[in-house]
Amino acid sequence: MRQEPVADEHWVDPAPFDPEEREGPLTAEQMRFSTASQWQLVWWRFRRHRLAMASLWFLALLYASTLVTEFLAPYGPHTRHAQFINAPPQRLQLFHEGRFVGPFVYGYGFRLDRATLRREYAPDPAKIQPLRFFCRGEPYRLLGLVPGDLHLVCPAERGTLFLLGTDRLGRDVLSRILYGARVSLTVGLVGIAVSFVLGIVLGGISGYYGGWTDNVVQRSIEVIRSFPTIPLWLSLSAAMPVTWDPLWVYFGITIILGLIDWTGLARAVRSKILSLREEEFAQAARLMGARPARIIGRHLVPSFTSHLIASATLSIPGMILGETALSFLGLGVRAPMVSWGVLLNEAQNVNVVALYPWLLFPVVPVVLVVLAFNFLGDGLRDAADPYAGR
Amino acid sequence: MLRYVVHRLFVMVPTLLAISIITFVIIQLPPGDFLSAHIAELQAQGEGVQQEKIEHLRQLYGLDQPMWIQYLRWLWGLLHGDLGWSFEYDRPVSEVIGDRVFLTFIVSFATVLFTWLIAFPIGVYSATHQYSWADHGLTFLGFLGLATPNFLLALVMLYFANVWFGTSIGGLVDPHYLDQPLSWAKFLSVLEHLWIPVVIIGTSGTAGMIRRLRANLLDELQKPYVVTARAKGCPPGRALVKYPLRMALNPFIADIGSLLPEFISGSALVSVVLSLPTTGPVLVRALQTQDMYLAGSFLMLEAFLVVIGVLVSDLLLAWLDPRIRFGGGQAR
DSSP, rough: OOOOOOOOOOEOOOOOTTTHHHHHOHHHHHHEEEEEOOOOOOOOOOOOOHHHHHHHHHHHHHHHHHGGHHHOOSSOOTTOOOOOEEEOOOOOEEEEETTEEEEEEEEEEEEEEEETTTEHHHHEEEEEOOOOOEEEEEEETTTTTTEEEEEEEEOTTOOOTTTTTOOTTTTTHHHHHHHHHHHHHHHHHHHHHHHHHHHHHHHHHHHHHHOOOOHHHHHHHHHTTSSSSHHHHHHHHHHHHHTTOOOHHHHHHHHHHHHHHHHHHHHHHHHHHHHTTTTTHHHHHHHOOHHHIIIIIIGGGGGHHHHHHHHHHHHHHHHHHHHHHHTTTTTOOOTTHHHHHHHHHHHHHHHHHHOGGGTTTTTTHHHHHHHHHHHHHHHHHHOOOTSHHH | OHHHHHHHHHHHHHHHHHHHHHHHHHOOOOSSOHHHHHHHHHHHOOOOOOHHHHHHHHHHHHTTTTTHHHHHHHHHHTTOOOOOOTTTTEEEEHHHHHHHHHHHHHHHHHHHHHHHHHHHHHHHHHHHHHHHHHHHHHHHHHHHHHSSSSHHHHHHHHHHHHIIIIIOOOOOOGGGGSSOOHHHHHHHHHHHHHHHHHHHHHHHHHHHHHHHHHHHOOOOOOOOHHHHHTTTTTTHHHHTTTTTTHHHHHHHHHHHHHHHHHHHHHHHHHHEEEEEHHHHHHHHHHTTTTTTHHHHHHHHHHHHHHHHHHHHHHHHHHOOOOHHHHHSSSOO
16 A cells, blocks of 8 residues: 555656556567557457358459459350250269269260250260360460460360350350359449449548538438439449440449449448547647548548448448349340359249259359358458457 | 428428439430330331321420420429320320339338338347347348349249249239239239248348347347346346337338338349339330330339338337437437
């Protein structure tokens, strides 16, 4: 027990102060934690969320795969096999009649059904077609630039390899799904970039200035939100001229997706800024003569960037689904380009779905990617505020 | 309360005006108009064009006049219940739309009800049994419902209906009732078919609703007053229902505003797949053929439905929660 301070208010113990005296020295672990930057804390917290980590890896792998699609896909996206139209998937086998042969598929045997005039395929056990790995196959240009013909896996010489079947033009569904990932996965990213910029700028202005500016922005957000999204997307993409190049259409679609999505983000930004602009650090910046753009961009926005990233992650799946929906209806990405929605467009008809159910396979990556983004976003949201709770 | 209602109604007017302007701009965006496309098509087929009729229509709808006059004429017509002329169907838009808007409304409304019925018990259960296996399972199911695009679910259901029962589940009514006037039997038949699109469209919204209700209720359940109530020996059921549940109910009402646009847009796609007689398929077709007044009316009416939905939810909230009624309070 120390001696009570006497009358003087500013009594200070003359003995040197050692913070470690009572609590003992900080452990290395505590030290690391207390000196970590905010982003490190976010990362540590995020890492504990296993599902989110798994999703992150999954998505990272998928995005990386879009860089080398040509290498991964056994066929090109437009290669037609006139002999194998609407062929069912070939099962990957390892054993032939109890004997191990390594990975192979049975070739197709087919006959014409006289009644329905349809070709019926069945695996032909006589045709064993072992797969080849790291093989020379169909030539391609990697990302449209680097020529090459090396593939991860190829069909046997004169054999076929349609692990997910073929469509009505005899194109390999698996290869097309791999190529479709390029458009489907990037649509969300470009769209979110558009919506991010619009959301931060408009939400920031509206929250910072308040008054009639705020009113105008808020009312326009309300108006935009009263349109049901898909009809609005439909109308806007119908407005794109038919003469446009598919690449332009693709950018048009992403911009449309972003143009409608920013409202949610703008609202989030606005409410954050409303509460932050009265904080001391914002006031200090203002008193020191910083201009609004600097205060918003340098002081206010960085303090909730992690939240923004989390909510952006959560709105990417909506965009991916949006693109899929538009292309499914034939108003989205156009034919020479391949996206998951374009592939599903083939499966619009019930009869097609009943006869050739493998055309529905592109649903699987759509659902997986959307799920992964949702889990990732959830994890990010939980980790976004590392100083809260514990 | 009356003041609040009047105020809300007054605010609606500029919103609707802005919506009408945006709608008009959107339907004007595609280059050319339906008539020029139509004429080109007819000429390509080597058919004669009814010049007088085209001219008549051009003048009737002022297609040769500047944009803003066209807009004013369209708006004036809207206010008088004249939705314009569908070039594609060669009939007034209101005739083409007729039942479809009504059916869209029925489907959307039924979906909202369905969502509530499903989300409420599940949400309460997962909040009170947090981290139990049922909570995890239901949460995962919810995520799955969120991730599966509705129209794909519709396709898959069509597929299984075809495989298992050998029937098509499309449409909203049995084929033999199609041209009959509304009767009790037809109504029952509609009910029989209604649940399929309702379930399909409802899945995505239900998931979100469950998660929101769960989060809200969890927040509420940790508050000191609940702890006090339980510490004093209040039975758990009563400690849940008396106040926390009431507080957690607000998002249910507030969500009508955001669920309606979601369901209407969800139904647009699902109804294309299931070929329902709602607005979706006609809208898509109208957009493809540049049948501008038809497309515009759909957009306008759907946005109108949403605005009405938001109004209803705001009024309900105000009725439920005096903090909002007396101003100052935030609805959401």
